[in-house]
Amino acid sequence: MKNFVLIVEFTLHPGSAEGFMPLISANARESVATEPGCRQFDVVAVQGEPDRVLLYEVYDDVAAFDAHRDLPHVKAFFRDADAMIAERKMTRFDRIVDAAKPASPAT
Numbered sequence: 001m002k003n004f005v006l007i008v009e010f011t012l013h014p015g016s017a018e019g020f021m022p023l024i025s026a027n028a029r030e031s032v033a034t035e036p037g038c039r040q041f042d043v044v045a046v047q048g049e050p051d052r053v054l055l056y057e058v059y060d061d062v063a064a065f066d067a068h069r070d071l072p073h074v075k076a077f078f079r080d081a082d083a084m085i086a087e088r089k090m091t092r093f094d095r096i097v098d099a100a101k102p103a104s105p106a107t
Helices: 017-034 062-069 072-084
Strands: 003-012 038-046 049-059 085-095
Touching (some): 003 062, 017 038, 017 072, 049 062, 072 085
Antiparallel strands (some): 003 049, 003 085, 038 049
8 A cells, every 4th residue: 555645845934943843843743653644754954944844744545644634733733833834835645665664575
């Protein structure tokens, strides 16, 4: 089964990164710790561009992601971070290869 992958790129209002990073970090940790369908949630900052933050999220499937969006910690994140976000771009993917997992033996 292919996993559902989401890459989100946030462009923050200048100077907002210091307040934004603790919020998105807590959201990422909570998602991985409490959501059975959330497999990975990485937060990365673009080098030299503190107002650009990318998320790499892996879910079992689209249904797991849809459930994620309705959870209280996600809604709280957007409530608290919304004023810091100038732009948000989301791109959806199907994961084809997970190099961290050993390959299945040929049958």
